[in-house]
Amino acid sequence: MMASKRMETIEADVLVVGGGIAGLMAAIRAAEMGAKVVLADKGNTLTSGAGSAGNDHFLCYIPEVHGDDLDAYLKELREGKGGGIANLVGTTPAKVWLDKSFDIVKLWDQWGIPMRADGDWTFAGHAFPGRLRARLKYWGKNQKMVLTKQARRRGVKIVNRVMVAELLGDGRAVSGAVGVDTREDRLYVFRAKAVFVGTGEVRRLYPGITPAMLANDSLPITLTGDGRAMVYRAGAELANMEMIYRHVGLRNFARQGQGSWIGVYRDHFDEPLGPYVTKPDRLHGDKTPEVDKELFARIFESAQGPVYMDCRGISEEDLEFLVHSLSNEGNQAVVDHLNGEGVDLRKNPVEFMTYSTIAVGGIFRDQGAATNIAGLYTAGDEWGNGISAASVFGWIAGENAALYAKSALAADGEREQATVDQVRRRAAAFLRTGGGADYDWKDATYALHQTMRDYAGIVRSGPMLEAGLQHLGRLKAKIDEGLRATDRFEMIRCLETINLYDMGEVLMRSAIDRRESRDLHRRADCPITDPLRNGMAHIVRFDDGGAVFDWKPLEPAPAARAKFKPKRRGKKGKLADAAQD
Structure with missing residues (x-):
C-alpha cells in the first residue's frame, strides 16, 4: 500500500495530546486564558482514558474539614501508602496540588459532576480508623461527558480518533506534533507554540492476569505509553522508569475500585488479614x-489462600452505597456480573487477588507542569497517578502553556518535514505486503510480555536484565522489519507496539542503572536501599542515540527548568536529524 497522500494541517497556540482528565482540564484552562486550543485524542474524549467510565474518590484537602495543617494531611497520605503522586513528588509540588484541590472540586460540582456523595463533602474509604480521612467521595460516572462539554463550550477544537505519533521540535523547544487518523487514510500535522502531553499509563507492557485476554485489564489497554515514548524520542526527561507496582481486586476480573468495597479482607479460615477492621466500615474501608x-x-x-472480601454484616444502606460506588468507579460490569450469577454480597464473600505488574514512572516535570523541553507540559498519569492530581496539574499546565504561547514564535515548518515523512513511512510500512516474515501486533505483544516478565519482573539482577535487553533487541529488530497490519485498527495497535517496545527497553536500562532495591524494584544483586537516593528522581533521556542517566531532586527550582527563551528555529535540529535515521 502506498504512503498516505492525504494530509491536514491544523494550527493552534496550544496542542493538547490526550483527552483524559488531565488533557481536558489543560484544554479548558488554556482556552480560558485566551489561547487557541486543539485537543487530539486517540479515541473519543467522551470515553477515553483511565477515568473513562468514572471514579468515586478524589484526594481533596479542605481546611474546614481537615484543619489548617496541610502538612498533617500530606503526612497521612504518605504514611498510608495510598496517596498516589504524593509519594512520588517533593513536598512543594504536593502542596501546590493539594492547596488547589478544593478549588477544582468546587468547579466540578458547579459544572455538574456530583461531588457531594451524601449531600455534603463526604470523606470515606482508603482510611485508617481513627485517622484523618483524605478522600472525598463523589459520583464521577458522567465526568468525561461534563469535561468534554466544558472544553467545547470554551471553543476547544477536539479532533477525535487521531493517534499522535511524534512531536515536532528541535530538541530544545517543541513546535507541534504529527498524528495518524485511526479510521481514514489521513495524516495530521499540528503546528503549535506549546504542547501538553497527557496520554496516561503504560499498560500491555507485562502480561495480565489472563494473558490470552488482553482486554481483561483494570484500565483501557489503549494506554500504551504513547506520550512517554514520543517525548523521550524528542529529548525530554523521564523519571523512575524502572519502578513498578501491583494492584488488587476481584480474582480474574481485573478492575480498579479496591477502595470502593465496604468489607473485611479475610483468609480461608475466616480471620481478618489486617489489624484495621473486623466488620464492614463505610467510612474507612479496609x-x-x-x-x-x-x-x-x-x-x-x-x-x-484464597483471600476474600467479606461484606457479610453490611447494612442495606451501605450495600446500596457500595453498589453505587462500584458503578461510578467504572465497575458496572462487576455489578451486572454479580447480579447475573446471583451473588448476594450480604451472604457470600468474593475472592480477591493481586494483579499483574504495572510500570510506573513517567515524564519528569516541575510544579508548574513544565518539562525540560521549552513549551512542553504534562500532567496526569504521565507522572504519578490519581484523578485529583491529574485535574489540578492539568489545570496548571493549561494555564502555563497558554502563557508560554503568548510569547513564543511560530516555528519554521520546513525543517520539520523529516519527522512528518518518518511517521508517514512508518504507518505505510505496517500496511504493505511481502518482503519477508510478517508478525502481527498480538504476536509481538505476547513476545514482549514474556520477555518483560522473565527478565524484568518482581525480582531482578544485572545479568538477568542484560540478558533481557539482548532478547528485546532481537525482537525489536524483527518487528521493525516485519510488523504488519491488515487494516487501520491493527495499524494503530502496531504504532502502540513500537512505543511499548521502546518503553520496555527504557525500563530495563533504567533498572540496570539503579543499583539499589527500592519498593518493588528489587535487585537480588543490590539488595540495599540507598538512603542517599531518598528524595531523588532517577532521570533518563535520549541523547546521541542512547539513554543518558542522571539523578535530580524531586523539588527542582522552577527557574532551573525550561530556561530556553522561545525564538524562531532554524532548518536543522536534533529531533529532525533523528527522524531521518
Whole structure:
C-alpha cells in the first residue's frame, strides 16, 4: 500500500495530546486564558482514558474539614501508602496540588459532576480508623461527558480518533506534533507554540492476569505509553522508569475500585488479614492491601489462600452505597456480573487477588507542569497517578502553556518535514505486503510480555536484565522489519507496539542503572536501599542515540527548568536529524 497522500494541517497556540482528565482540564484552562486550543485524542474524549467510565474518590484537602495543617494531611497520605503522586513528588509540588484541590472540586460540582456523595463533602474509604480521612467521595460516572462539554463550550477544537505519533521540535523547544487518523487514510500535522502531553499509563507492557485476554485489564489497554515514548524520542526527561507496582481486586476480573468495597479482607479460615477492621466500615474501608500490595500474592503462592472480601454484616444502606460506588468507579460490569450469577454480597464473600505488574514512572516535570523541553507540559498519569492530581496539574499546565504561547514564535515548518515523512513511512510500512516474515501486533505483544516478565519482573539482577535487553533487541529488530497490519485498527495497535517496545527497553536500562532495591524494584544483586537516593528522581533521556542517566531532586527550582527563551528555529535540529535515521 502506498504512503498516505492525504494530509491536514491544523494550527493552534496550544496542542493538547490526550483527552483524559488531565488533557481536558489543560484544554479548558488554556482556552480560558485566551489561547487557541486543539485537543487530539486517540479515541473519543467522551470515553477515553483511565477515568473513562468514572471514579468515586478524589484526594481533596479542605481546611474546614481537615484543619489548617496541610502538612498533617500530606503526612497521612504518605504514611498510608495510598496517596498516589504524593509519594512520588517533593513536598512543594504536593502542596501546590493539594492547596488547589478544593478549588477544582468546587468547579466540578458547579459544572455538574456530583461531588457531594451524601449531600455534603463526604470523606470515606482508603482510611485508617481513627485517622484523618483524605478522600472525598463523589459520583464521577458522567465526568468525561461534563469535561468534554466544558472544553467545547470554551471553543476547544477536539479532533477525535487521531493517534499522535511524534512531536515536532528541535530538541530544545517543541513546535507541534504529527498524528495518524485511526479510521481514514489521513495524516495530521499540528503546528503549535506549546504542547501538553497527557496520554496516561503504560499498560500491555507485562502480561495480565489472563494473558490470552488482553482486554481483561483494570484500565483501557489503549494506554500504551504513547506520550512517554514520543517525548523521550524528542529529548525530554523521564523519571523512575524502572519502578513498578501491583494492584488488587476481584480474582480474574481485573478492575480498579479496591477502595470502593465496604468489607473485611479475610483468609480461608475466616480471620481478618489486617489489624484495621473486623466488620464492614463505610467510612474507612479496609486499608490492608494498600499497606502491602503483594500480601494477597504471597498468601496465594504459598498455598495459604484464597483471600476474600467479606461484606457479610453490611447494612442495606451501605450495600446500596457500595453498589453505587462500584458503578461510578467504572465497575458496572462487576455489578451486572454479580447480579447475573446471583451473588448476594450480604451472604457470600468474593475472592480477591493481586494483579499483574504495572510500570510506573513517567515524564519528569516541575510544579508548574513544565518539562525540560521549552513549551512542553504534562500532567496526569504521565507522572504519578490519581484523578485529583491529574485535574489540578492539568489545570496548571493549561494555564502555563497558554502563557508560554503568548510569547513564543511560530516555528519554521520546513525543517520539520523529516519527522512528518518518518511517521508517514512508518504507518505505510505496517500496511504493505511481502518482503519477508510478517508478525502481527498480538504476536509481538505476547513476545514482549514474556520477555518483560522473565527478565524484568518482581525480582531482578544485572545479568538477568542484560540478558533481557539482548532478547528485546532481537525482537525489536524483527518487528521493525516485519510488523504488519491488515487494516487501520491493527495499524494503530502496531504504532502502540513500537512505543511499548521502546518503553520496555527504557525500563530495563533504567533498572540496570539503579543499583539499589527500592519498593518493588528489587535487585537480588543490590539488595540495599540507598538512603542517599531518598528524595531523588532517577532521570533518563535520549541523547546521541542512547539513554543518558542522571539523578535530580524531586523539588527542582522552577527557574532551573525550561530556561530556553522561545525564538524562531532554524532548518536543522536534533529531533529532525533523528527522524531521518
